[in-house]
Amino acid sequence: MAEKEFEPKIIGFFCNWCTYASADLAGISRLQYPPNIRVIRVMCSGSISPHHVLRAFQKGADGVLIGGCHIGDCHYLRGNYMTIKRVRFLQDLLKFTGFEPERLHLEWISAAEAPKFAEVVRKFTEKIRKMGPSRLKQAA
Amino acid sequence: MDKLREKVRNLLKENKVAGYLGYIEGEGGHPLPHFFTKERLEEVERAIVPPDNARYPLDKILESLAAAYPDETFAIQVRGCDERGLNELYKWGQLDPDKVVLVGVACTQAQADYCECPAPWPSVIDYGEKCEPVLQSRRVSRIEALTQEEAFQEWLGHFERCIKCYGCRDVCPMCFCKECSLEHPELLSTGKVPPDVIFQLVRAIHMAGRCIDCGLCEEACPAHIPLRVLYKKANLLVKDLFAYETGSPVTGPSPWKSLGEEVTLEPKPM
Numbered sequence: 406m407a408e409k410e411f412e413p414k415i416i417g418f419f420c421n422w423c424t425y426a427s428a429d430l431a432g433i434s435r436l437q438y439p440p441n442i443r444v445i446r447v448m449c450s451g452s453i454s455p456h457h458v459l460r461a462f463q464k465g466a467d468g469v470l471i472g473g474c475h476i477g478d479c480h481y482l483r484g485n486y487m488t489i490k491r492v493r494f495l496q497d498l499l500k501f502t503g504f505e506p507e508r509l510h511l512e513w514i515s516a517a518e519a520p521k522f523a524e525v526v527r528k529f530t531e532k533i534r535k536m537g538p539s540r541l542k543q544a545a
Numbered sequence: 546m547d548k549l550r551e552k553v554r555n556l557l558k559e560n561k562v563a564g565y566l567g568y569i570e571g572e573g574g575h576p577l578p579h580f581f582t583k584e585r586l587e588e589v590e591r592a593i594v595p596p597d598n599a600r601y602p603l604d605k606i607l608e609s610l611a612a613a614y615p616d617e618t619f620a621i622q623v624r625g626c627d628e629r630g631l632n633e634l635y636k637w638g639q640l641d642p643d644k645v646v647l648v649g650v651a652c653t654q655a656q657a658d659y660c661e662c663p664a665p666w667p668s669v670i671d672y673g674e675k676c677e678p679v680l681q682s683r684r685v686s687r688i689e690a691l692t693q694e695e696a697f698q699e700w701l702g703h704f705e706r707c708i709k710c711y712g713c714r715d716v717c718p719m720c721f722c723k724e725c726s727l728e729h730p731e732l733l734s735t736g737k738v739p740p741d742v743i744f745q746l747v748r749a750i751h752m753a754g755r756c757i758d759c760g761l762c763e764e765a766c767p768a769h770i771p772l773r774v775l776y777k778k779a780n781l782l783v784k785d786l787f788a789y790e791t792g793s794p795v796t797g798p799s800p801w802k803s804l805g806e807e808v809t810l811e812p813k814p815m
């Protein structure tokens with residue numbers, strides 16, 4: 406039997422006010438992007454705890470994509486100041502332990518940037534597909 | 546030891562403190578943590594600095610004492626790490642600096658080398674002498690030099706030995722939360738040994754900018770997991786990314802405590 410092609414599971418934590426809306430707009434504009442992404446809508450990217458990211462990986466995510474408002478545009482003013490701190494720290498900690506930091510990505514995508522949204526999801530999905538299943542998943 | 550005992554005796558006699566949290570030479574010469582008071586002043590004769598491998602989380606005991614007697618001032622024996630712990634606990638509102646008197650101990654060179662400690666003495670020294678600090682952790686550099694695959698295999702090998710005894714958390718002077726993420730059923734699986742692979746990472750996240758590198762967790766861990774290396778790195782990252790020096794009386798608040806006034810970092814390119 407031919408081996409089934411690996412289909413990565415990607416969790417997207419998207420801010421309600423920007424990236425989530427850009428996903429909507431992408432849909433309305435009929436922009437194509439891979440269906441591998443499971444979206445979790447949050448009220449601000451600053452409400453995403455490193456716990457949620459680690460939990461997603463533990464539960465079998467091959468990639469985690471975080472989408473928030475551009476700096477200066479956060480609906481809660483500075484929520485995303487925390488997002489960038491957490492993500493950068495976590496990526497470096499994952500690197501130290503060999504837990505594949507490339508599987509975690511942060512992108513600022515505004516509500517108007519539907520083409521950017523589709524492009525980021527496409528690129529990230531392809532990157533994760535190339536990387537194969539997450540190491541952490543194999544260990545868990 | 547005379548100088549230290551004299552200081553403690555005077556603090557107690559002159560009612561400067563309600564008690565002194567230190568160590569006593571117990572039965573058969575065993576060093577034990579002890580609370581000295583004016584009522585039993587003769588015990589100060591047996592007040593000691595314990596051998597390097599007999600340290601207890603005195604900061605943690607002080608936290609309970611201070612919570613039970615919020616109006617009292619206490620003296621406490623501190624090494625460099627213990628004082629960093631106090632500084633951090635002040636910042637987190639767990640202790641009041643005006644109600645703490647330091648009785649300081651400088652660590653031996655052997656201890657500083659073993660700990661790879663960059664600041665092996667407190668701001669007040671009542672016993673011992675300053676030795677050479679260790680500015681770089683070789684244990685951390687060794688891991689940094691590994692490939693991703695090697696690092697993963699090494700840490701996985703360690704994490705899989707965890708028996709989830711929570712000893713690392715329970716001994717930690719900086720773990721003061723009433724509710725612990727490590728026991729949260731929605732953040733980590735329950736009833737599973739070894740625990741989820743992310744267990745130690747969850748703890749490392751919480752220790753970043755908080756661990757004062759006393760090493761007690763690593764000494765307590767029955768599975769010999771090099772926890773300290775993980776937290777040393779977490780603190781180095783906090784220093785590199787946010788210029789935050791854990792345990793320093795100068796830098797603060799913790800980068801996790803406030804959003805900050807400006808953003809200096811950018812998302813990494815994909």
Ligand code: SF4
Pocket residue numbers: 713716717718719720752755756757758759760761762763773776
């Ligand atoms: S070395 Fe371990 S026990 Fe000591 S403060 Fe850091 S995490 Fe806590």
Ligand code: SF4
Pocket residue numbers: 706707708709710711712713714762765766767768769770772
């Ligand atoms: S002390 Fe060691 S074995 Fe016990 S929970 Fe902590 S890491 Fe696991």
Ligand code: FES
Pocket residue numbers: 420421422423448449450451473474478479480481482484485
């Ligand atoms: S509201 Fe979008 S990142 Fe804060």
